[in-house]
Amino acid sequence: MAAANPQPRRAHSGSRRDEAARLAVLHAADDLLVEHGFGALTIEAIARRAGVAKQTIYRWWPSKxxxxxxxxxxxxxxxxxxxxxxxxxxxxxxxxxxxxxxxxxxxxxxxxxxxxxxxxxxxxxxxxxxxxxxxxxxxxxxxxxxxxxxxxxxxxxxxxxxxxxxxxxxxxxxxxxxxxxxxxxxxxxxxxxxxxx
Amino acid sequence: MAAANPQPRRAHSGSRRDEAARLAVLHAADDLLVEHGFGALTIEAIARRAGVAKQTIYRWWPSKxxxxxxxxxxxxxxxxxxxxxxxxxxxxxxxxxxxxxxxxxxxxxxxxxxxxxxxxxxxxxxxxxxxxxxxxxxxxxxxxxxxxxxxxxxxxxxxxxxxxxxxxxxxxxxxxxxxxxxxxxxxxxxxxxxxxx
Amino acid sequence: MAAANPQPRRAHSGSRRDEAARLAVLHAADDLLVEHGFGALTIEAIARRAGVAKQTIYRWWPSKxxxxxxxxxxxxxxxxxxxxxxxxxxxxxxxxxxxxxxxxxxxxxxxxxxxxxxxxxxxxxxxxxxxxxxxxxxxxxxxxxxxxxxxxxxxxxxxxxxxxxxxxxxxxxxxxxxxxxxxxxxxxxxxxxxxxx
Amino acid sequence: MAAANPQPRRAHSGSRRDEAARLAVLHAADDLLVEHGFGALTIEAIARRAGVAKQTIYRWWPSKxxxxxxxxxxxxxxxxxxxxxxxxxxxxxxxxxxxxxxxxxxxxxxxxxxxxxxxxxxxxxxxxxxxxxxxxxxxxxxxxxxxxxxxxxxxxxxxxxxxxxxxxxxxxxxxxxxxxxxxxxxxxxxxxxxxxx
DNA sequence: AAGTAATCGAGACGGTACGTCATGTCTTAGC
DNA sequence: GCTAAGACATGACGTACCGTCTCGATTACTT
Missing domain, CATH: 1.10.357.10 (Tetracycline Repressor, domain 2)
Incomplete structure (x- = not known):
């Protein structure tokens, strides 16, 4: 669907912190909390929703x-x-x-x-x-x-x-x-x- | 105490609900909460502390x-x-x-x-x-x-x-x-x- | 339904071994094995199917x-x-x-x-x-x-x-x-x- | 043997499948079967014996x-x-x-x-x-x-x-x-x- | 006729294993 | 040096059976 985009979201990084990833995590956390409650707010769910690797979260935040x-x-x-x-x-x-x-x-x-x-x-x-x-x-x-x-x-x-x-x-x-x-x-x-x- | 307890700990009743187990669970939960906080309050920990089988908890309580x-x-x-x-x-x-x-x-x-x-x-x-x-x-x-x-x-x-x-x-x-x-x-x-x- | 039979299957016992229970267990075991395989052949399933208490099985048979x-x-x-x-x-x-x-x-x-x-x-x-x-x-x-x-x-x-x-x-x-x-x-x-x- | 093993047991690889874990599971299963019979061959026992997490077994094998x-x-x-x-x-x-x-x-x-x-x-x-x-x-x-x-x-x-x-x-x-x-x-x-x- | 004893159904109990999920740490490979 | 991807040890989840137990009822053999 959507015109076969070969690099779906590839432009992320290099050597500096990826601001897009940071925002994606914050929004994913907020959204999950509001939509499915605190119980659904797991690191894995945030990573999944944000399209981000778990490690990227652990690198920048000590906890949810x-x-x-x-x-x-x-x-x-x-x-x-x-x-x-x-x-x-x-x-x-x-x-x-x-x-x-x-x-x-x-x-x-x-x-x-x-x-x-x-x-x-x-x-x-x-x-x-x-x-x-x-x-x-x-x-x-x-x-x-x-x-x-x-x-x-x-x-x-x-x-x-x-x-x-x-x-x-x-x-x-x-x-x-x-x-x-x-x-x-x-x-x-x-x-x-x-x-x- | 010490004296002459004739049944060492054999009286878990049988077909009726075991009141001792019920109290042990309630106390274990309370103790764990106060001593180690809500994070330590898992069903398995309660069962362990109360000396009770996990299933006994699930039989009577739908959740902690x-x-x-x-x-x-x-x-x-x-x-x-x-x-x-x-x-x-x-x-x-x-x-x-x-x-x-x-x-x-x-x-x-x-x-x-x-x-x-x-x-x-x-x-x-x-x-x-x-x-x-x-x-x-x-x-x-x-x-x-x-x-x-x-x-x-x-x-x-x-x-x-x-x-x-x-x-x-x-x-x-x-x-x-x-x-x-x-x-x-x-x-x-x-x-x-x-x-x- | 079915005319409110007050004693659905009450005539079982007394002091001698209940032959009906014995046969019910044997047939239940056989049926379960044939219908659902050995995996479904648990003591609890046999008891359920035979309409018999688990203890009645353990009293007469040391194992399935x-x-x-x-x-x-x-x-x-x-x-x-x-x-x-x-x-x-x-x-x-x-x-x-x-x-x-x-x-x-x-x-x-x-x-x-x-x-x-x-x-x-x-x-x-x-x-x-x-x-x-x-x-x-x-x-x-x-x-x-x-x-x-x-x-x-x-x-x-x-x-x-x-x-x-x-x-x-x-x-x-x-x-x-x-x-x-x-x-x-x-x-x-x-x-x-x-x-x- | 004995000699100079530089990494004590730190090398479980990371993103690729851990061959050591794979072999440990296969050997543990075999050993348990021979030593204690099929009855002792539970996933948990295999995991314990292999020094491996249960989930590692479930990740790679659908059943024992x-x-x-x-x-x-x-x-x-x-x-x-x-x-x-x-x-x-x-x-x-x-x-x-x-x-x-x-x-x-x-x-x-x-x-x-x-x-x-x-x-x-x-x-x-x-x-x-x-x-x-x-x-x-x-x-x-x-x-x-x-x-x-x-x-x-x-x-x-x-x-x-x-x-x-x-x-x-x-x-x-x-x-x-x-x-x-x-x-x-x-x-x-x-x-x-x-x-x- | 009352008492005793064995049976039965029901089901609670302490356990063990199940298969799943999330944790936080780790390594790899790509940019 | 960041990233996505994901394997790994750990441990809790809630469920199913295990084999043992205690009930309360129902009968049948004693005295």
Whole structure:
């Protein structure tokens, strides 16, 4: 079929890392996760789907968790940027976007899968914190601090506790398969950030 | 002990289910999970540890998830009873106990493992809801309703959203390996249940 | 269906051996062997097919080989009697019947299966000789001896070698799935028994 | 030996089939068969003994019967060559060697095991004919034909019937655990091949 | 007539082997 | 030095039988 292409995908390489292979792996991993769930996400399946040799994966990623982390980090910045403006409304909007991200976006699936996998393996938990949770939390803490300094909000709890209280319910709903109840985000913001009125 | 045990270990019953084997499996699963993590929780390892044939496990449990569910359900009632008294203080105490349960109790580990595993497999999610999350949530909703009727509390959100908002942050902290911040439970209760005072 | 018979097959037992069960086992074994081959001949399959408990089989037969031996011994006398008359023609007829028996008779299948199984297990070989091959060979040797005494034949070899030379090719053909070539029996008799001219 | 083996046992090759593993499997199978009988000849035991992974066996052989066939075919040519010279004496010598082969040679054990196993499973029978019995019989038929053409012998039966009559008794003796009676081979040759003298 | 004993069906149990799948390491051969 | 391809040792998967066992019911021989 398709006009008998003799070299079906032959142009790959030489001495430098093959960027096409890298992207093919990331996309294959993402696709498999979304289409068939984490159970189908094996190194062999990724290699098969990406049209890549297993060894090519092992050369560049120490585990499939790192593949997911690569996808997650690259895509989260696009799909769910932390807002610049330190306003109460900005924070509320970010949380609403986060709820959508985590319940509907394919990349949100990756986040949930990593939270789950971190629970199963200490090594994963470690890397997950280093590469994703830590940096993200730093950005969020900064947003909160600037909003507080600006008098936009006046949180009833410390920064980390506040963020746990705001994002925890959203993540929990997503993990248990439920949608985030209407009004939850607004009420949480109202109750915990105490708008400067 | 030592004394005079007349039957050395010959009594595996015969035609009826062997209760000793059942308990050995549940304990082996729990022990392996706590000692070596979910990764070490294979059916073969459970069978080895319990001194039981693999087939005996497959005869009674369709998957290791159901083993964990059995443990979780049996033990949660003992370790984390939902309080009878519908008071604001009772609810606060329950949430504090829940925080301890989920961060320190071995059975809490089982709960976290199941939340994680449910994320990886739809079948697990289904069973987890049917057998644990659903019934438990019903009890909690009942507690909330009775406390509301008694005028003890006056929640700002619907029952499910309230429970998500209260337990979500605790579960999220446990999942991300953190301890539950001091004051979090009290502040959440104060902010969301609006004590009748 | 079928008029709701409350006791479907209840009349079995008491304190004496249940003859119906014994026959059911023998027939089940034979049927399974013929219908699905030796591979399907497991104790569990026999028990299932005979509608009998596994223990009932183990109580009366030490192995499935003994079941086959029971069938073989009981049925061979009916299907393949060693002739009384010590004539050359009688011997020839017996060999022709033996060829039919071993290539077409269900009981012949049992014989072949036991020859094969004896090759796989020394215990089987032992019992097979004791209970079948030995006694049968004795009868055949006797037939040969009487025919020789009567001057009907004059074998070129000793009795056992003669019998091996006569039956060996037939068994070999049956084992290799071939039919016994036309004229083989007659030529063997002519060449080895040297009719009294 | 001893001397300077530079690679201790690191050379399992990589992308090409590992010849050492192939031979280890063939020898392990042969050894197990001779030492512990067909009952001990399980894939797992072969793998253990050969120091090879089970999957390596399944990759190259569809069943243990094919392993035995490989051994049998490779070794029969060395241990029991069909003679070139189409003489009566050559045929007699071949049959005597065959009797020794089948009663004393370890490879003869493999042949008997395959005859037996073919009786238990149609698939085995099929492959056994295709790969061993058929080709061997063709060689033997050719030997017979050339000897007949040369006027060395003058068989009383067709080629296949003659071969069945000559080899059948030998195989039968081996299968029933007996030794081949003295004089049997010579008498069979004399009686069936009718030397041209 | 009550007690004893052997039988039967059912089926749970600790095992062993099955054949399949994914792991992570390795070697080869092509560019 | 990268790549695709894939063989390899390892070990878990879920299934099928093995032979032993214990049940609860059904009969038949004892006393």
């Amino acid at each position: 968790v790192e593949i997911l982390l690569d996808t997650l980090i690259e895509d989260t910045e696009k799909r769910l940027p932390v807002p610049d403006k330190p306003t109460a409304e900005g924070i509320r909007g970010y949380l609403r976007a986060f709820a959508r991200f985590v319940t509907r976006d394919p990349v949100g699936q990756v986040l949930l899968a990593l939270i789950a996998e971190a629970q199963h393996s200490p090594g994963t938990a470690e890397r997950f914190h280093q590469r994703y949770l830590g940096p993200r939390r730093a950005l969020e803490r900064d947003l909160l601090a600037r909003a507080t300094d600006a008098g936009e909000i006046s949180p009833r709890l410390g920064p980390d506790a506040t963020l746990d209280a705001l994002t925890g319910p959203i993540v929990y709903c997503a993990l248990t398969g439920a949608s985030v109840p209407r009004g939850l985000v607004d009420t949480l913001c109202a109750a915990l950030l105490v708008p400067a009125s | 998830v159901e083993i964990l569910l059995d443990t979780l359900i049996e033990d949660t009632e003992k370790r984390l009873p939902v309080p009878d008294k519908p008071t604001a203080e009772g609810i606060r105490g329950y949430l504090r106990a829940f925080a301890r349960f989920v961060t320190r109790d071995p059975v809490g580990q089982v709960l976290l493992a199941l939340i994680a595993e449910a994320q990886h497999s739809p079948g697990t999610a289904e069973r987890f809801h049917q057998r644990y999350l659903g019934p438990r949530r019903a009890l909690e909703r009942d507690l909330l309703a009775r406390a509301t009727d008694a005028g003890e509390i006056s929640p700002r959100l619907g029952p499910d959203a309230t429970l998500d908002a209260l337990t979500g942050p605790i579960v999220y902290c446990a999942l991300t390996g953190a301890s539950v911040p001091r004051g979090l439970v009290d502040t959440l209760c104060a902010a969301l249940l609006v004590p009748a005072s | 080989v003994e079941i086959l031996l029971d069938t073989l011994i009981e049925d061979t006398e009916k299907r393949l009697p060693v002739p009384d008359k010590p004539t050359a023609e009688g011997i020839r007829g017996y060999l022709r019947a033996f060829a039919r028996f071993v290539t077409r008779d269900p009981v012949g299948q049992v014989l072949l299966a036991l020859i094969a199984e004896a090759q796989h297990s020394p215990g089987t070989a032992e019992r097979f000789h004791q209970r079948y091959l030995g006694p049968r060979r004795a009868l055949e040797r006797d037939l040969l001896a009487r025919a020789t005494d009567a001057g009907e034949i004059s074998p070129r070899l000793g009795p056992d070698a003669t019998l091996d030379a006569l039956t060996g090719p037939i068994v070999y053909c049956a084992l290799t799935g071939a039919s016994v070539p036309r004229g083989l029996v007659d030529t063997l008799c002519a060449a080895l028994l040297v009719p009294a001219s | 019967v094919e392993i035995l066939l490989d051994t049998l075919i490779e070794d029969t040519e060395k241990r029991l060559p069909v003679p070139d010279k189409p003489t009566a004496e050559g045929i007699r010598g071949y049959l005597r060697a065959f009797a020794r082969f089948v009663t004393r040679d370890p490879v003869g054990q493999v042949l008997l095991a395959l005859i037996a196993e073919a009786q238990h499973s149609p698939g085995t029978a099929e492959r056994f004919h295709q790969r061993y019995l058929g080709p061997r019989r063709a060689l033997e038929r050719d030997l017979l034909a050339r000897a007949t053409d040369a006027g060395e012998i003058s068989p009383r039966l067709g080629p296949d019937a003659t071969l069945d009559a000559l080899t059948g008794p030998i195989v039968y003796c081996a299968l029933t655990g007996a030794s081949v009676p003295r004089g049997l081979v010579d008498t069979l040759c004399a009686a069936l091949l009718v030397p041209a003298s």
